[in-house]
Amino acid sequence: MEGLQRCFVLHSRHYSETSLILDVFSEESGRITLMAKGARRKRSNLKGALQPFTPLFMKWTGRGSMPVLTHAEPISIGLPMRSYILYSALYVNEILARVLEVQTPYPALFLDYLNVLRELAQADNPEPALRRFELALLDHLGYGVDFLHCAGSGLLVDDEMTYNYREQKGFMASVVSGQLTFTGRQLKAIAARHFETQDQLRAAKRFTRMALKPYLGSKPLKSRELFIPRGRSTAT
The missing domain is CATH 2.40.50.140 (Nucleic acid-binding proteins)
Incomplete structure (x- = not known):
């Protein structure tokens, strides 16, 4: 080197x-x-x-x-991570250490990582920054998903309709609700990585947990456990 x-x-x-x-x-x-x-x-x-x-x-x-x-x-002083925001930053570090292949370059992901640390250092609520980073990470890992079109019809998703996620296929219009079901409005927010409501944040978290699970495996994340003693609902 x-x-x-x-x-x-x-x-x-x-x-x-x-x-x-x-x-x-x-x-x-x-x-x-x-x-x-x-x-x-x-x-x-x-x-x-x-x-x-x-x-x-x-x-x-x-x-x-x-x-x-x-x-x-x-290069500069460390980015300050105050209080419970520190646990969110540790979570970002842990998922990178778990999912990235050794000595495989990810220069664009490096910039996404730098950006999420900057966002977390200034955040009161870490969740929007975490969800954006998780979605960026999935993109870099090659987890391609079309959030904006129904996989069955090819039509743009409708705000009020519900769609069920099918792995390797995409989002299919559905009348059945469940953990894999999202509204068109939620899917548009995930695609834009812009979350205006708690409902949109919860939907993004549900999707990223599901999508990252095959990469993370069954071993629990230590950073998630750090939230439990303080009685917080985990942002990760």
Whole structure:
């Protein structure tokens, strides 16, 4: 690897007495696991920099399963995540670490990630930003869905009609209600990624949970569990 890359640390864990293993999302190389040798030493210049939500320039060496970090410097101060917004940001990090293939570039997704962190840092309600990011992530993963046309007739969806989602087919007009049923108005909001009502947000959350499930697998998300002790209804 040559030159510096813009990166964020998604997650870190201790390795030996002085080192860290980092899960990193980089602009040019995608998700990569790095060994940060000596990063936990008291005099290490890396110790304070390798934190989530801090934009970094990073450089590493080696082409094996775990290259070694050789340089890291903050581009700016970390984006502030206050109170329960922090849990939403941790959720974004966790789903990226779970669904992205190692060393597969996603430069456009990197910008979407940067945007969602900026939105969350300023948000009172994290849900619109989370739903937009989840939909962007699904696009980058190749999960293509036409929200605006009935898969059966080809007609534009109607605000007042209901549509049932069928995997690999799309949304079909239906008179039966259920977890896979959405109104035309809800589908238009999801397509535009613009949510004006709680009903539209709930529908988007229902869809993204369903669509992301095959990528995330059956293992529970740790970031969702963080909401439970505080008695909050989870935004994730």
